Structures are given as C-alpha cells and as structure tokens.
Amino acid sequence: MRRLPPLTAIEAFIQVARTGSVKAAAQELALSAPALSRRIQALERFIGKPLFERRHQAVALNSDGERLLQQIAPVLDRLTDAVEYMTSGVxxxxxxxxxxxxxxxxxxxxxxxxxxxxxxxxxxxxxxxxxxxxxxxxxxxxxxxxxxxxxxxxxxxxxxTNNVYVIGARTLLEGPDPVTRPEQIEKLTALIHRDMPDTFSAWRHAAGLDELEPLAIDHFDSGALMLEAAAQGLGIAFMHESHFDEAHDPRLVKLFDIEVASPYxxxxxxxxxxxxxxxxxxxxxxxxxxxxx
The missing domain is CATH 3.40.190.10 (Periplasmic binding protein-like II)
Incomplete structure (x- = not known):
C-alpha cells in the first residue's frame, strides 16, 4: 500500500487553502503559525512540489494546490463525518x-x-x-x-423567477413632494446589491428611462441591510419582489407600478x-x- 502523508499535514493544507491565511488557519487548528507552516512544508516535501504562492500578507493556491484541494477536501470532509458518527453513535x-x-x-x-x-x-x-x-x-x-x-x-x-421592485421608505409617499414618478429618482440614492449589479439598469430600461441617473449609487453585500437602509430613508433599494414580500416590514413600500422581470x-x-x-x-x-x- 502506498504511503500517505500525515493527516495533520493534509488538515493544515486544507485549512490554509480555505482561509487564505496561515495565521487564521493556525487559530482554527489551535497551532502556532510556525508549527502550521512546518506541516505545510512537510506536505510539499512529500508531494515534491510547492502548493502555494507565498505573498506578503497571505498565501494563495497555485495550480497544483488547486488540483490537490479539489481531490482531497471532499474526502477529508467525509472522513470527519464518519468519525463524528462513530464517536456519537448517531x-x-x-x-x-x-x-x-x-x-x-x-x-x-x-x-x-x-x-x-x-x-x-x-x-x-x-x-x-x-x-x-x-x-x-x-x-x-x-x-x-x-x-x-x-x-x-x-x-x-x-x-x-422574480420581478425587480423599487423599495423605499413609506415616508417617501408623504409630505409636500411625494415620490410618485420615476424621474424623481434623480434626487435619490440607489441601493444596489453587489451580486445583482444590473437590477437598476434593467429596471431603468424597462421604464423607458435609459438616461435616468440617481443622485448616487451605494453598494451593499447584505440584502437585510439594504432593506433596513431603505426603511431608514437612506435610499431606494432595487431588489426582488420576494425580498419585499417576505420582509413584512410596514415601514417599506413598493414605489412605481412598473413590472420588470429580473435578470437574476x-x-x-x-x-x-x-x-x-x-x-x-x-x-x-x-x-x-x-x-x-
């Protein structure tokens, strides 16, 4: 049977690959950074080639490291599950x-x-x-x-499948100048999710307002924070119909009666x-x- 590298070296390799940081991986495994680095080096010596590109503040897998990770990470995950089953009896x-x-x-x-x-x-x-x-x-x-x-x-x-909604604070429909026309977006900040960058352009095109520009565009990586920002009156969120419906937030309203199919x-x-x-x-x-x- 062909000899295998130490399991601790494989575990260290996978943790560094997933975190992109020797320091973070060492903390996860309760090791010092030098001890973890020695395990990685032992695996590289066993395989006979480097697995990472070393950078000043981080490490990144090279092509050989990518191939090895794809092959062994699922196996180690299944091994972890098997040990959990054997030790818990469930x-x-x-x-x-x-x-x-x-x-x-x-x-x-x-x-x-x-x-x-x-x-x-x-x-x-x-x-x-x-x-x-x-x-x-x-x-x-x-x-x-x-x-x-x-x-x-x-x-x-x-x-x-979803529609793009323009979601804003209920207060935008109140006062002397309620927001009832798409052209009024020029005075408002658009809130856009980083995973949905084309929602605004898709909505703008469907509304026949390709030249319309908001006052500014703020980007978020959290839909929940986008909804809260809209409810606080910090801008109008270009999000999905389901996001609005499932929020059940009385502070929020759908602005404008325009049906736009989402590209996402x-x-x-x-x-x-x-x-x-x-x-x-x-x-x-x-x-x-x-x-x-």
Missing part, C-alpha cells in the same frame, strides 16, 4: 451549504423544523460568505446562488456527483417542494 449527514443571509432568513429558516422532522440525520453547516458558487466542491457541498446563469459545469436547479434568479447548485449524496439530494428535493408551496 448517523449524521452533514450538509455544508453556502447561502446568502437574506434568502436563508426569509425562505429557509422558517421551514427548518419541517426539514428536521423529515430528515433528522441532516445537519446544516451554513456559510454566508460571498461567491459561494465558486466554492462548491471546495468546502461547500452545495450552494444557493443568486446569478444570471450558473456555472455550466455544475448541476443547477432554478428556484424562482436563485439557483441550487452543486457538483453533479454531489447529487448522489443522500443529504444533498434530500435537501434539494425538500427545498424545491417548500418553495413551490
């Missing part, structure tokens, strides 16, 4: 799910009791960091991504082979059923 099917916080809070968490009742073996590790589609297969079993079109190499299931949808994505895992398939089927209902 079957645990752990699903590492990437999802945007607003989708999770509005459309998943209200129904998690049903998921637990139906599949008590499934336990979710929730990751709300951005760019989750790019990390599927590398630390994530699956992701719910907001995108125009998913990566064609992934299994993808569209979860919804939520997608369930995973590596094609991941659909063979029970926890991925069960969660996928459950989520599709819940959203249809």
């Amino acid at each position: 079957e645990v099917l752990r699903l590492r799910l990437g999802v945007l916080p607003l989708f999770a809070s509005q459309r998943i968490f209200p129904h998690l009791g049903d998921l637990r009742a139906r599949y008590p073996q499934i336990h979710l590790d929730i990751d709300t960091a951005g760019h989750n589609m790019a990390r599927v297969g590398d630390g994530l079993d699956a992701a719910i991504a907001l995108a125009r079109d998913p990566d064609p190499s992934l299994y993808a299931k569209r979860l919804d 949808s939520y997608w369930f994505v995973c590596r094609p082979r991941a659909m063979q895992l029970r926890q991925v398939k069960w969660f996928h089927d459950w989520l599709v059923e819940v959203l249809k209902a």
